[in-house]
Amino acid sequence: MNRRDFLKSSALGASIAASGIVTMPGADAMPRLSPLPGNALNGHARVAGFSAHGRNWTVWDDLRSGDGMMTLVADGKALSLSKRTEPTYATAKPPYLGLKLRDIAQAGADLLAEKLLAHGDDPDEEEVRLAAPPCASDFDPREIGSRLPWTTLIGTVQAGDTMPIFPNGRDRCFRPAHVFPELRGDEIAKKRNEGLLGGWLPAIHKVIPMEDGRWYDLLVFADVEATDPLIVQTWHRTIEVKDGKPLKTSYGHSYSPYPPRRTLPDAQQFYTALLAFVSAWQTALGDMAPVTLPGQDWADMARHAFAKELIVRPGGTYPKYGAVDRDYFGPEYDGFQDIFTSSLYANLEWGRFAQARAVLDNYFSEFVFDNGMVNMRGPETGQYGLTLSLLARYLRYTGDAAILRKYRDRIAATVAVLTDLHDESLNLPKSDRGYGLIHGWSESDACLHPDPTMWWKPYYGNSAFAVRGWRDIAAVWTQIDPMGASAAKDWQARAIRLQARLIESMNANIRRDLTPPYIGPLPGTSDTFREALAGHRETEQGWAHRVYCELLQADVLPDDLANLTVDCLRQHGGTVLGVVANFSPANDTHRDLLGFITYGYAQQLLRLDRIEEYLLFLYAHRHHAHNPGSWVAAEVAGIGGDLPLFCIPAQLTIPLLVRWMLVFEDSDADRLHLGRAIPRDWLGSGKPIAIEGAPTRWGRVDFTLQANPARKSVHAEVHLSKGNVPAETHVRLRLPKEHRLRSATVNGDKARLTGKDRDTVLLRGADGPVFRIAATYT
Structure with missing residues (x-):
């Protein structure tokens, strides 16, 4: 075109x-x-x-x-x-919470995160902001x-x-x-x-x-x-x-x-x-789900991200990774899978269905070939799985099967990219470390090196996203291809088999001689990613940060393995300020955080109910992966005030995180979470919290929540789509820690409370679709 x-x-x-x-x-x-x-x-x-x-x-x-x-x-x-x-300038004296930059950069542990979370409560947003100089505050042109x-x-x-x-x-x-x-x-x-x-x-x-x-x-x-x-x-x-x-x-x-x-x-x-x-x-931006927050700047930030996407995409639709600079505005980046997946995901979550459809139509028309390959120099294996998962999400949210039927053959070819790789892995000897795991590049830039086979490896993230993609697309495939039941059955079986092999391999490759235990980005690694990267030599653990983010986002690990992976990153040099780092050897001068692709790590924090860490990620991403005020998002951001490179997938991270803190669905269970990660001081402020028309696979959801500190009471209201409600809806009331729920009712009847702090009201689908919650606290 x-x-x-x-x-x-x-x-x-x-x-x-x-x-x-x-x-x-x-x-x-x-x-x-x-x-x-x-x-x-x-x-x-x-x-x-x-x-x-x-x-x-x-x-x-x-x-x-x-x-x-x-x-x-x-x-x-x-x-x-x-x-x-x-x-736009540094205001903290001293910077780095009184720590030395050399110590922060050299440590395996995320020292800044440890200090910000040491009190055992939600992190303080202002303290997070002051923890390092802001982006672009101290650079020499x-x-x-x-x-x-x-x-x-x-x-x-x-x-x-x-x-x-x-x-x-x-x-x-x-x-x-x-x-x-x-x-x-x-x-x-x-x-x-x-x-x-x-x-x-x-x-x-x-x-x-x-x-x-x-x-x-x-x-x-x-x-x-x-x-x-x-x-x-x-x-x-x-x-x-x-x-x-x-x-x-x-x-x-x-x-x-x-x-x-x-x-x-x-x-x-x-x-x-x-x-x-x-x-x-x-x-x-008129179709974006309305949201009201005590910190309205968070709602503004989410809305501005979509405005910036329309600015960056020529005509509002054609993909561009960055802007202005040849890197990353050049056409060789246009088919980068992360541009597509981050945009489709974020626009769907905020009800921007017309934009989501336009992005989907453009991508499968201009950037997906009939054989499933993408019109981009280096396909990323895990992103094929995420693409399939998001296509299923698009259908569940919008009901628009027509656009997916238009590209049915290309979608099937996308599935086949992964099934072919799976078949190849099953032909390996069972003694091979990669037996039964998806081999391929995890990072697009691997193709630029003299020997890209160095990175054609069985990365865990590749297999995890293949499982997620097969499982999700199989569940809706007959709506796209009415004759496709046998294909969907095969994909479901492959997902079960590959998930079991992935978990088996990970459990067999945990280094329990380290504290906390260490799990590499692929089987058979004898050194940590930091050790492997030392000296800047080429290593199969290059770009391991992407592998971990995709592994966690796919949500196919049991909680113990997922928690182990998060702990491994936190303590072995993999995060800074609670955000996944741009992996590098230990050094004296820098420890950079990743602005893009890391939302998968944050999503897993939310699933694991590691809410304080989720909020730290949210605050740190806003204040240290964006230029202050104008909110230009960084692909990679240092913590020394340098000038980062902008990319649009990083810009779309905050909208995803804000949406999920309010409305979040389980990947497989018939369960919806509302208010799961609302900061305690937001509810404690007594100001209204609301989102209207948030899309879910059960239909649109309205959710309002407000405390009355003077009366020590909380009121919430939930409107689900009539005739299609989840079996369970969990409404969390994250009060300030000095308070505890005393009693709660739902539509006048005694409420069922759940969660480790007994702060979550359990709603049963059959009792809906409108729920009015009244609670008191001490």
């Missing part, structure tokens, strides 16, 4: 202009307005007036701080946009090679590229410093605060302070009405502020002036474009 045809095929409900170029949905509409409270504008400065959509508008900005609200008012109604920011020192980016659905934004607010075409010379160079912006307009919109807000108490307030966003197929047009606003008042304001659009033909825009043009921008993005 050529680029123009591809842009026309966007499945986001985008409109087609007369020129044939896609524009963003809702770009010419009005954003949602709310009534204006009587005192909402107290202390705000009037910064502009303009006319648009047949109304007269005034623009008010609370410039008393960089986090003040912007409000656009017309006819007594308002569009209120927050400007919350985060410091002269030491990043040919890369540009950009720290965030903007774009639209329709444009085939993105626009990098640099610390001082400039992009590749426009510089606010032309009007405000003080803003020349990025050094002036090292101590800035940064955020997103409206909390989640892809509009960058920067606050750059000056020594005399003045500061600069900068906004930049992409022009959603632009029709360029590649170029990203941009809007800019810069205000010089003193004592809460605007001293000087300048607007810009895309390019520097070339008078008299090209001049700077005025306020009317800028704010009219802002209305279109907000409207377009509200429409583009």
Whole structure:
């Protein structure tokens, strides 16, 4: 499909202009307005007036701080946009919780995680944030090679590229410093605060302070009405502020002036474009399941991740691994399986079914061949299994068998990739360490080495995901192929056989001479992954971090083996700040964490009820695998403030983790978990917690939860889909540790409590589909 045809095929409900170029949905509409409270504008400065959509508008900005609200008012109604920011520089003194970086890097144990969890309670989010300098807070642009020192980016659905934004607010075409010379160079912006307009919109807000108490307030966003197929047009606003008042304001659009033909825009043009921008993005993300959290920035972060995905994917659909830099924007990455699996998973979990379908259709049309191979240089064996599992999830969530029938033969060929490898392994001598296990690359980059057979090995993650993929696709296969019952039966049998062989091999290869016991990423290893990587020599344990993440995510291990694997990573150099590390030899200078693929590790923490560790992962990923404020996610992030490389699978991790803390289903049991990992202080705050229309294989679920600290009571409400409910629904009430549940009722009857802390209300499906829980605590 050529680029123009591809842009026309966007499945986001985008409109087609007369020129044939896609524009963003809702770009010419009005954003949602709310009534204006009587005192909402107290202390705000009037910064502009303009006319648009047949109304007269005034623009008010609370410039008393960089986090003040912007409000656009017309006819007594308002569009209120927050400007919350985060410091982009290190604020902890001393850093690393008082530990030495050398000790953190050298230790087998995750010293930072141990310190953050030492009190035996949920980790403190602020303490986690301060545990290391944030991403991109301390890097030398002269030491990043040919890369540009950009720290965030903007774009639209329709444009085939993105626009990098640099610390001082400039992009590749426009510089606010032309009007405000003080803003020349990025050094002036090292101590800035940064955020997103409206909390989640892809509009960058920067606050750059000056020594005399003045500061600069900068906004930049992409022009959603632009029709360029590649170029990203941009809007800019810069205000010089003193004592809460605007001293000087300048607007810009895309390019520097070339008078008299090209001049700077005025306020009317800028704010009219802002209305279109907000409207377009509200429409583009309108199908996401609504969520209310005590820390609303978490909901904003999840929503922004999907906005960033639409920016990064040309036309909103075509896959790209990264942005701006040749690594990772080059087409050789487009078919990378992780782009597809992370996107399909995250969009499904948040009810974005149209986007999920568009991504699925594009991938199987453009990147899967008739023989099941992918149009990418190095297929990752485990990702074939995850793909099959997610296709089954897509069908269970959406009921849309038509798109899967369209690609039935390619799906069957994907299954055959794994069954062929399984057959090969069964032809090995039973004495071979890889007998009965799936051989193949675990990591795409293996194919780039002089001898890629070094990594054609029986990695445990390959077999685990094959089991999961066969099991899940077999359960729905006759809905895709009505004549496929015998094939599904064979896949189910293979899943049982391979799972048993996997567990047998793992149990036979545990090194119990180490504390805790050590299990390698494949059978027959005599040294740990850190020892194997020492000296940077090539080793079959290269990229073992991926193997462990996929092994755990597949959820085919008994709890004892899963716990052993987690402990092995925690104590033998495999995590940092509770997040799976980018494995490396012990050294004196760095211990990097992985921003992408690690969500499988976190998911297993949740299954094993290791909730404090799950929350540590969540907090650490947010604060140390994202640039602060603008939330650009890192593929790999150091803990020294260096500038990481962005990739979109890392960006989609937080939406998955936030969804699972609220709504999470067992892989095989007829069981649903609600509120399983809600932080104790969230419930203790007394603020509402809710998600509406969360998709599950039993249908959509509404879940609300709120405590009343004054009355020592908790109320929850669960709405399941009528006629299709799980056998069990577990609703956890994670109160602060000093409290204990005293009593609980469900629909007026005494509740059944379960869980190690007796904090979980058990709902039986036959009693539903609506459940009202009332509890008291001491």
